Amino acid sequence: MIRWLNWRRYGLVTVTLPVVALVFLAAALAPVIAPYDPFELDVLVMLQGPGADHLLGTDELGRDILSRVIHASRVSIVVGLVAVAIGASGGVLIGVLAAHFGGAVDSVLMRFMEIVFCFPAILLAVILMANLGTSVLNAMLAIGIIFIPGFARLTRAVAQTVQRQPFLEAAICLGVGPLRLVTREILPNVIGPVLVEAAVAFSYAVLLESALSFLGLGAQPPEPSWGNMINTGRGFIDQAPWISLAPGAALFVTVFSFNLLGDGLRDVLDPRLHD
Amino acid sequence: MTDHGHAGEGLLEVEGLTIVLRHRHRPPATIARDVSLRVNAGEIVGLIGESGSGKTMTAKSLIGLLPDRMEVVSGHARFRGRDLLHGGDPARVRGRDIALIPQDALHALNPVKTIGWQVGEPLQVHGGLRQRRIATVVGDLLERVHIPDARRRAVDYPHQFSGGMQQRALTAMALSMEPPLILADEPTTALDVTIQAEIIDLIGELRDATGASFLFISHDLALVSSFCDRIYVMYAGEIVESGTRDAIFSHTRHPYTRALIGAAPRLAGNPERLPTIPGRIPQPHEEIRGCRFRERCPEAGAACGEAPRLDTADGDHAFRCWYA
Numbered sequence: 001m002i003r004w005l006n007w008r009r010y011g012l013v014t015v016t017l018p019v020v021a022l023v024f025l026a027a028a029l030a031p032v033i034a035p036y037d038p039f040e041l042d043v044l045v046m047l048q049g050p051g052a053d054h055l056l057g058t059d060e061l062g063r064d065i066l067s068r069v070i071h072a073s074r075v076s077i078v079v080g081l082v083a084v085a086i087g088a089s090g091g092v093l094i095g096v097l098a099a100h101f102g103g104a105v106d107s108v109l110m111r112f113m114e115i116v117f118c119f120p121a122i123l124l125a126v127i128l129m130a131n132l133g134t135s136v137l138n139a140m141l142a143i144g145i146i147f148i149p150g151f152a153r154l155t156r157a158v159a160q161t162v163q164r165q166p167f168l169e170a171a172i173c174l175g176v177g178p179l180r181l182v183t184r185e186i187l188p189n190v191i192g193p194v195l196v197e198a199a200v201a202f203s204y205a206v207l208l209e210s211a212l213s214f215l216g217l218g219a220q221p222p223e224p225s226w227g228n229m230i231n232t233g234r235g236f237i238d239q240a241p242w243i244s245l246a247p248g249a250a251l252f253v254t255v256f257s258f259n260l261l262g263d264g265l266r267d268v269l270d271p272r273l274h275d
Numbered sequence: 276m277t278d279h280g281h282a283g284e285g286l287l288e289v290e291g292l293t294i295v296l297r298h299r300h301r302p303p304a305t306i307a308r309d310v311s312l313r314v315n316a317g318e319i320v321g322l323i324g325e326s327g328s329g330k331t332m333t334a335k336s337l338i339g340l341l342p343d344r345m346e347v348v349s350g351h352a353r354f355r356g357r358d359l360l361h362g363g364d365p366a367r368v369r370g371r372d373i374a375l376i377p378q379d380a381l382h383a384l385n386p387v388k389t390i391g392w393q394v395g396e397p398l399q400v401h402g403g404l405r406q407r408r409i410a411t412v413v414g415d416l417l418e419r420v421h422i423p424d425a426r427r428r429a430v431d432y433p434h435q436f437s438g439g440m441q442q443r444a445l446t447a448m449a450l451s452m453e454p455p456l457i458l459a460d461e462p463t464t465a466l467d468v469t470i471q472a473e474i475i476d477l478i479g480e481l482r483d484a485t486g487a488s489f490l491f492i493s494h495d496l497a498l499v500s501s502f503c504d505r506i507y508v509m510y511a512g513e514i515v516e517s518g519t520r521d522a523i524f525s526h527t528r529h530p531y532t533r534a535l536i537g538a539a540p541r542l543a544g545n546p547e548r549l550p551t552i553p554g555r556i557p558q559p560h561e562e563i564r565g566c567r568f569r570e571r572c573p574e575a576g577a578a579c580g581e582a583p584r585l586d587t588a589d590g591d592h593a594f595r596c597w598y599a
Contacts, residue, residue: 171385173340173370173375174375175400175452176397184388188385188387189386
C-alpha cells in the first residue's frame, strides 16, 4: 500500500505545491484579485509607503504596487511555461536521438549543444534578444533556446543508461519495433528526471526573464514585470524601497518554491521509492 | 505455412552454424563452430556449457539479435522448414514464433511500466486484440504462471514483485503470443535455489499444457538433468556431446561431460574440496590445434593433436572425442 502521508516522500511537495499554486492562481485571476488597475496613475498618492489604501505602497507615478506585482506574475509564468516547453521538447528530442543513434549523430548533436553551453546564459539571452528584438515573445524564445542543451544532456545521459538495460533487449526479443521501443520503453524512463529538471528550469526561466526585463530587454514599460519594476525602484531605493522590494520578494518566493518543488518531485516520481 | 514441418524434421533445425566475432586489429574469433542441434515439437532441450562457451550467442543468432560485430558465417537454421538466418525479417519471428525468456530476471522488466502492461505488450505489438481483451488475456497469462491474485497484481510495478515473481511475469510475457518455441536463457541464474526449482517445474508444466518446445540454456548440468528430454553439451563454441538425458548421464562418453557431472556438488560423501576442472575455457580468439578440450582433459592422448569429429555412437547419442 502506498501511504499518502509519507512525509519523507511527499513532504517537500506538500509544502511547496500550495505556494506554487498560489502564484499560478494569482496569475490566472490577476484582473479579479488585484485591488487597482495596474496602469492607473494617481499623482496624489505617488511614492506612498505601505498602508491601508495601498497594501504595498505606490510607485513614482502613484500606481498600486500590489496590483502591479500580481499582474507581473502573468508575464513570469507565461515566459516560464513557454520557455520550459521549448527547452524540454527540443532537448528531449535531441537527447533521445543522440543516445539512440550514437556515433556521428551523437557527436554532431552533442558538440553543437556544448557550443551553446559555452556562452553564459544571460549573455546568450542578451545576444539573442538583440537580434530578435525586445519583446516578451522573443524573451520566451531566447530562454527556451538556452534550456535546450541542459535538457538534451540530461535526456541523453538517462537514455543511454536505459539503452543498456536488459529490459530493452527483452522487449526486442518479443518483437517490439524500434519506434515503439523509443516512445513506449525509453521515453517513460526519461520523463521523471526531465520533469524534475523542468521544475528547476522554470524557476530559472522566471529569474532570467526578470533579469532581461531589468535590463530593459524583456517586458516593456508600462507593462509590469518583476524585473522592470525592480529596475524602476532602483532610482527611489532611498525614499521608497518598497517599489523594488515587493517584486523582489515575489521573485524570490516563486523561484525558491519552484526549486524545492523540483527536489520534491524527484522523490515522488521515482517509482523505485514506492514502498 | 507448414504446421507440421517437413517429414522427419524437428521444429527447429540448426546445422553447421558458425558464428564469428569480427575484430578491428585481430583476425576474427570463432564464437560458435559448426553447431548442429534440433528441437522437436513439445520437447525440452538443454544446451549446457560454461560461460563463454557460445550457448547464448547460438540462441540469439536464431532471432537475429547478435551484437554488432558478430555474424553467422556458415550454417543453416530452420524453423518449421523456414530459413531463419537468410532472408526474412527476424523481427517478425520474435515473440510470435520464437520467444525468449531473458537471463537477468531482475533487470528484464521496465521499472516504470506495470507488470500487466509489459506482459500485454507483445499482444499490442503483434496486434489483433482489443484493449479489453488484452487485459483479460494478461490476467489469464499471469494466472497460468501462478502469480497469486494475478488480476489485482497486474497493476503492480516490477519492484513490487519478488525475483521469482518477476521471472514468472517474464515467462508469461514469452508465452503471450503462444509461440511454438521458447528459448530460456538461464532463466534461473538470478534466483535462489528454491525459486529455481519452482521455475523449472513451471516450465515443465507449461510444456505439458501448451505443447510449446523449450530450448533451455544453462551452465548447470544437474539442474537440466532433472527435466530436459535431450541435452547438448557445449564447450568452447563446439557441441562436444549430445543425446537423450539418459545417454548423457548413464552412458557419458565425452571427458568434459564426465568432468561436469563430477564437478556437481553432492550432499553425500562431503569431500574436503569440491572437484573442479583444471585450467580455463579457451578464449574464442586463441588458436588451438586439435581437440579444444585437450589442455584440460585427463584422458588426452596422442590422437588429440588432431581435431575430433562429432561421432554418433548409437542412435541419437553423439560425441566429439577420439578416445570415448
